[in-house]
Amino acid sequence: MAAVQTRMEAALQRFLPAPEILPERLHRAMRYAVLGGGKRVRPLLAFAASELSAADPARVEVVAAAVEMIHAYSLVHDDMPCMDDDVLRRGRPTCHVEFDEATALLVGDALQPLAFQLMADHVLADKPDEQIEMLKILAVASGSRGMAGGQAIDLASVGKTLSLPELEFMHIHKTGALIRAATVLGARCGRGLEANGYERLERYAKTVGLAFQVVDDVLDCEASTATLGKTAGKDAAQSKPTYVSILGLARARELAEELRVEAHAALSSFDARAARLHELADFIVLRKF
Numbered sequence: 001m002a003a004v005q006t007r008m009e010a011a012l013q014r015f016l017p018a019p020e021i022l023p024e025r026l027h028r029a030m031r032y033a034v035l036g037g038g039k040r041v042r043p044l045l046a047f048a049a050s051e052l053s054a055a056d057p058a059r060v061e062v063v064a065a066a067v068e069m070i071h072a073y074s075l076v077h078d079d080m081p082c083m084d085d086d087v088l089r090r091g092r093p094t095c096h097v098e099f100d101e102a103t104a105l106l107v108g109d110a111l112q113p114l115a116f117q118l119m120a121d122h123v124l125a126d127k128p129d130e131q132i133e134m135l136k137i138l139a140v141a142s143g144s145r146g147m148a149g150g151q152a153i154d155l156a157s158v159g160k161t162l163s164l165p166e167l168e169f170m171h172i173h174k175t176g177a178l179i180r181a182a183t184v185l186g187a188r189c190g191r192g193l194e195a196n197g198y199e200r201l202e203r204y205a206k207t208v209g210l211a212f213q214v215v216d217d218v219l220d221c222e223a224s225t226a227t228l229g230k231t232a233g234k235d236a237a238q239s240k241p242t243y244v245s246i247l248g249l250a251r252a253r254e255l256a257e258e259l260r261v262e263a264h265a266a267l268s269s270f271d272a273r274a275a276r277l278h279e280l281a282d283f284i285v286l287r288k289f
């Protein structure tokens, strides 16, 4: 994990515009949003999945950076007063607090196209149509049929009671779509998978995406602001439907454990190449931050 995290930090440093290039304030804010923090779960999944297809790490680094830029922009916008209205992220003031709201909005506006520019600038697949398909995977995962759509449902659900399938639908889009894209894109950088390989990988990614969210809800109740680096207890304070509010803490913990077992099962027909993916399923469910 440390090796991927260090590699990603260097790659993101390189791919982001230098802070002294005009407009300096926007570029400084973009770097603030992306660098120096975060677990880099999505890049870790991309690198782990790339081991299934023996992909070139130089390619994987590009797709992982693109996904991480979309992820960072989503956190900046999510923290703004018009959305979740938070002041703490990754143990630091949120982007709109450190800079200002207009700059935070522009950070998202600029990081999103930079992600696609990156993927267009580098050779990521052996055939051009395969590369276009990869760009489309990230576009769909980020848009109204993916993360942005999930966020819209999230905002509309405040103060409402959601059924478990409705909550699951929201999270499959809001958090799960990008986690799935990161995993699939990592594998797609390589020489392709055996029959049903992508299907099985998608099932794994969908399961760990949900598990990630269930654990996020549990930690929001159980962990401290200092451990999380973001305001704890916000879901309850904002009357947001969560796995904990619907199922209770004990059942939510059980569900996370069931999803961990399911994620391992989805990988069962891959050989030792899936070792990192197995480890990440454990990390995602057993993490404490």
Ligand code: GRG
Residues within 6 Å of the ligand: 037, 038, 039, 040, 041, 073, 074, 075, 077, 078, 090, 147, 148, 151, 174, 175, 213, 216
């Ligand atoms: C603004 C279009 C738009 C979307 C925002 C992902 C998201 C959608 C909002 C984040 C809200 C949130 C706290 C969701 C819970 C799960 C989640 C995505 C947590 C943050 O991701 P981590 O834990 O963050 O991977 P780090 O800081 O480690 O990168």
